[in-house]
Amino acid sequence: MQLGIAVRSMGPQSAPQLLLACVRAAEEAGLSDVWIQDHIAIPPDDATGSGGRYLDPLTALAWLAAGTRRIGLGTGVLILPYRPPLPTAKAIATVQELSGGRLRLG
Numbered sequence: 001m002q003l004g005i006a007v008r009s010m011g012p013q014s015a016p017q018l019l020l021a022c023v024r025a026a027e028e029a030g031l032s033d034v035w036i037q038d039h040i041a042i043p044p045d046d047a048t049g050s051g052g053r054y055l056d057p058l059t060a061l062a063w064l065a066a067g068t069r070r071i072g073l074g075t076g077v078l079i080l081p082y083r084p085p086l087p088t089a090k091a092i093a094t095v096q097e098l099s100g101g102r103l104r105l106g
Contacts, residue, residue, distance in 0.1 A: 004033030
């Protein structure tokens with residue numbers, strides 16, 4: 001069985017060092033994957049408490065890839081209809097290359 005976790009990409013929980021520490025702990029615990037969600041735009045009065053911070057999932061996964069060695073890195077959902085196809089494909093291919101093949105798209 002494989003077991004992974006979802007991490008927050010918004011609000012105070014998405015501070016870069018905190019996010020990386022969480023994913024490193026998951027990797028050290030032997031979890032198989034970490035998943036991050038996607039939203040393109042968040043209203044300023046977002047009720048979930050994002051405080052206006054919502055990380056781009058592919059950029060965040062590139063950051064996490066640089067700080068980890070084996071854990072799988074996935075997008076819980078990547079909202080493709082809102083993204084331009086060619087730059088998105090290039091970003092996906094780049095994260096896949098930089099992560100050593102650990103990217104999983106959801």
